[in-house]
Amino acid sequence: MIKAGITGNIGSGKSTVARLFAMLDVPVFYADLQARHISEQKDVLEEIRQTFGNEVVGENGSLDRKQLGAIVFKNADQLTLLNKIIHPRVINSYNEWCGQHVNVPYILQESAILFESGLAYLCDKVIVVSAPEEVRINRVMNRDFLSRNEVLARMSNQWTETKLLSLADFEIVNDDCMSLIEQVATIHAFLNSIIV
Numbered sequence: 001m002i003k004a005g006i007t008g009n010i011g012s013g014k015s016t017v018a019r020l021f022a023m024l025d026v027p028v029f030y031a032d033l034q035a036r037h038i039s040e041q042k043d044v045l046e047e048i049r050q051t052f053g054n055e056v057v058g059e060n061g062s063l064d065r066k067q068l069g070a071i072v073f074k075n076a077d078q079l080t081l082l083n084k085i086i087h088p089r090v091i092n093s094y095n096e097w098c099g100q101h102v103n104v105p106y107i108l109q110e111s112a113i114l115f116e117s118g119l120a121y122l123c124d125k126v127i128v129v130s131a132p133e134e135v136r137i138n139r140v141m142n143r144d145f146l147s148r149n150e151v152l153a154r155m156s157n158q159w160t161e162t163k164l165l166s167l168a169d170f171e172i173v174n175d176d177c178m179s180l181i182e183q184v185a186t187i188h189a190f191l192n193s194i195i196v
Contacts, residue, residue, distance in 0.1 A: 006018055006108055
């Protein structure tokens, strides 16, 4: 079984691309979604509160993601602290999930910070979804109701697209012009053809 990873910067459309693979019956582990679930666990939420302060927990007792984002996306050291809380747990979940999907040609792990978090070392092949910067900025502003400056602050904490592509085995261009379906189908055929 091949373990493939898919990543891309904020607004690149990596989740959309991952869903296209899922439509082809490829098992997909959504690391970012798993991290979100993990952050709501009582013990993890308490560790986050102790690390970042009471203001990151809302009145209803759940994580105030906007407040936490305002802290960690302005300070790389704070983001590192958050990642140290979340990512070991995500890796454990991923390893358990892999054990449930051993009889398929390949699996896919979707993660916004595949390289930055160290999750890439678990992958045999890496797909990077790319898109022009202005397209990515506009997508995130419209999707998350963030200001341009808020989006740029988040982007500043990610690796550059050039750096990601230098480490990729495959690139999928999501510029609203090239066909995502054709690009996914080509990579899908290749990964299905690898004999391990």
